[in-house]
Amino acid sequence: MPEPVIASVGASPLGRTDLPGRDLFSVALAEAFDGLPDPADIVEAVYVGNQSESYEHQIMHGTLLAEWAGLRHVPAERVEGCAAAGALALRHAVKDVRNGDHEAVLACGVEKMSSAGTSGATDALSAAFDRAIEQRSGVTAPSQYALLARRYLHETDATEADLAEIAVKNHANAARNPRAQFPKEIDVTTVLESDPVASPLKLYDCAPVGDGAAAVLVTTPELAADLDRPQVRIAGSGASANNIAVAERDMTTIAGARIAAETAYEEAGIGAEDVDIAEVHDAFTVCEALLAEAAGFAPAGTGYQSYRAPAERADGWTNVQLSPSGGLKARGHPIGATGLLQALEAYEQLTGAAGDRAVEGAETALLLNEGGVADAVTVGHVVTTAEAP
Amino acid sequence: MTDGGLDATDPRTLPGFFDALADGDLLGGVCADCGQVLLPPRPACYACGSHDVDVEPQSREGRVFSYTEIHAAPPAFAADAPYTVAVVELADGGRLLGRVTADAADVAIGDPVELTVREPTAAEREVALEYETGWPVHVFEPR
Numbered sequence: 001m002p003e004p005v006i007a008s009v010g011a012s013p014l015g016r017t018d019l020p021g022r023d024l025f026s027v028a029l030a031e032a033f034d035g036l037p038d039p040a041d042i043v044e045a046v047y048v049g050n051q052s053e054s055y056e057h058q059i060m061h062g063t064l065l066a067e068w069a070g071l072r073h074v075p076a077e078r079v080e081g082c083a084a085a086g087a088l089a090l091r092h093a094v095k096d097v098r099n100g101d102h103e104a105v106l107a108c109g110v111e112k113m114s115s116a117g118t119s120g121a122t123d124a125l126s127a128a129f130d131r132a133i134e135q136r137s138g139v140t141a142p143s144q145y146a147l148l149a150r151r152y153l154h155e156t157d158a159t160e161a162d163l164a165e166i167a168v169k170n171h172a173n174a175a176r177n178p179r180a181q182f183p184k185e186i187d188v189t190t191v192l193e194s195d196p197v198a199s200p201l202k203l204y205d206c207a208p209v210g211d212g213a214a215a216v217l218v219t220t221p222e223l224a225a226d227l228d229r230p231q232v233r234i235a236g237s238g239a240s241a242n243n244i245a246v247a248e249r250d251m252t253t254i255a256g257a258r259i260a261a262e263t264a265y266e267e268a269g270i271g272a273e274d275v276d277i278a279e280v281h282d283a284f285t286v287c288e289a290l291l292a293e294a295a296g297f298a299p300a301g302t303g304y305q306s307y308r309a310p311a312e313r314a315d316g317w318t319n320v321q322l323s324p325s326g327g328l329k330a331r332g333h334p335i336g337a338t339g340l341l342q343a344l345e346a347y348e349q350l351t352g353a354a355g356d357r358a359v360e361g362a363e364t365a366l367l368l369n370e371g372g373v374a375d376a377v378t379v380g381h382v383v384t385t386a387e388a389p
Numbered sequence: 390m391t392d393g394g395l396d397a398t399d400p401r402t403l404p405g406f407f408d409a410l411a412d413g414d415l416l417g418g419v420c421a422d423c424g425q426v427l428l429p430p431r432p433a434c435y436a437c438g439s440h441d442v443d444v445e446p447q448s449r450e451g452r453v454f455s456y457t458e459i460h461a462a463p464p465a466f467a468a469d470a471p472y473t474v475a476v477v478e479l480a481d482g483g484r485l486l487g488r489v490t491a492d493a494a495d496v497a498i499g500d501p502v503e504l505t506v507r508e509p510t511a512a513e514r515e516v517a518l519e520y521e522t523g524w525p526v527h528v529f530e531p532r
Contacts, residue, residue, distance in 0.1 A: 138466040146457035247476040247484040
């Protein structure tokens with residue numbers, strides 16, 4: 001069974017851009033294929049992570065982006081799982097290469113969220129929640145996560161200031177990331193005094209609305225070597241769905257994320273303690289706390305300490321560094337592209353291309369990408385440059 | 390599987406559930422194999438996978454499990470903001486999300502509430518799908 005590797009990555013600018021989705025993709029693709037043959041000479045299939053047709057009144061993103069890449073007559077499809085769409089696209093590419101179906105698959109993602117303003121994005125994202133009960137009660141993405149946050153603050157020692165510190169840490173990381181939507185440092189007061197969105201979450205607890213595209217070329221190790229590209233093994237891939245309604249789930253133990261992470265660890269033959277860096281789905285500050293616990297990095301109730309240096313965290317924490325890119329919070333969260341931006345960050349970190357934000361000695365990364373609220377669907381990948389155990 | 394012949398009068402479908410709710414009856418699915426309560430009722434139990442799901446009346450009383458005050462609302466509900474939404478743990482064990490008819494400042498985890506049912510407002514009907522227009526809206530009132 002061939003082990004898939006990431007052979008190249010690319011991304012568009014992130015944030016409020018003047019480019020439509022397909023053009024953002026073209027920018028991302030151009031970076032990924034800089035110095036490589038044309039996609040038509042390599043790529044055998046395309047998967048596109050994309051959240052919603054609300055933004056551009058466009059579906060058929062598989063067909064569209066394959067064509068824009070010069071890839072007529074390959075299998076191509078859009079993958080939907082709200083904000084997990086990007087990692088689901090990556091997972092399909094991983095499976096195709098593992099199965100021997102293809103030697104090179106393009107996993108990409110795109111979202112043009114700014115096309116209808118913040119209210120348009122709020123409306124488009126609310127479609128991720130149960131229509132019959134939740135949508136008709138007026139929920140939003142922030143309010144769904146606010147329900148988790150309120151419960152987490154109730155059950156643990158965490159405070160709103162701790163959640164604010166997670167945003168501060170991720171902004172500090174983003175300040176060293178030239179790709180980031182918000183490459184600037186902020187302080188705790190700024191977070192705590194920002195406008196209420198859905199209590200206890202405030203504006204600076206929330207990832208921004210923004211545009212973006214990302215492209216990840218997944219190949220066999222042999223092809224990556226032929227292309228003379230640095231390669232990072234995709235050693236594990238896991239995924240799990242959970243209930244659509246947040247009310248019916250355990251709201252502080254994110255079971256689906258635990259399954260996705262543990263499946264990926266098992267396939268990779270590693271444990272949580274072997275992970276050096278993790279790009280987790282910090283769409284809202286509380287997510288980083290919850291996912292640190294689900295991924296096995298932190299004992300229950302202590303995930304909120306992710307912003308602290310390893311020596312200052314509770315006993316039982318691993319030494320993992322979370323969201324070195326700045327995370328969804330500050331790097332940016334163009335929904336369908338996010339899972340691939342996580343893979344891009346891991347590729348750059350593990351191949352010495354992360355510049356000022358490089359985490360020294362990092363060899364193994366966990367990627368956790370969620371769709372819907374929390375673990376409505378979660379996808380986990382382990383990517384590594386370490387020797388296979 | 391035992392759910393052949395489901396139609397819109399069956400409370401394991403949304404029309405059946407909301408028809409009963411309009412009459413004031415909150416129906417839940419109760420898994421005959423593991424006891425899990427399913428709100429609204431559905432053909433399969435998420436906890437154990439069984440399709441042996443009974444439909445039983447549920448208590449409308451419960452306690453706030455978590456809550457939030459929504460300031461940035463979807464466009465359809467912008468005129469209502471800010472409003473309070475909670476996850477409520479009902480006395481018979483199921484959990485249901487809904488609006489709370491109280492300011493969030495007056496709500497706390499553990500507070501007792503009761504589910505009530507009202508007709509949809511004109512604004513709610515306007516954004517309803519064609520098949521939803523007759524469905525009632527449930528809200529939780531402090532008790």
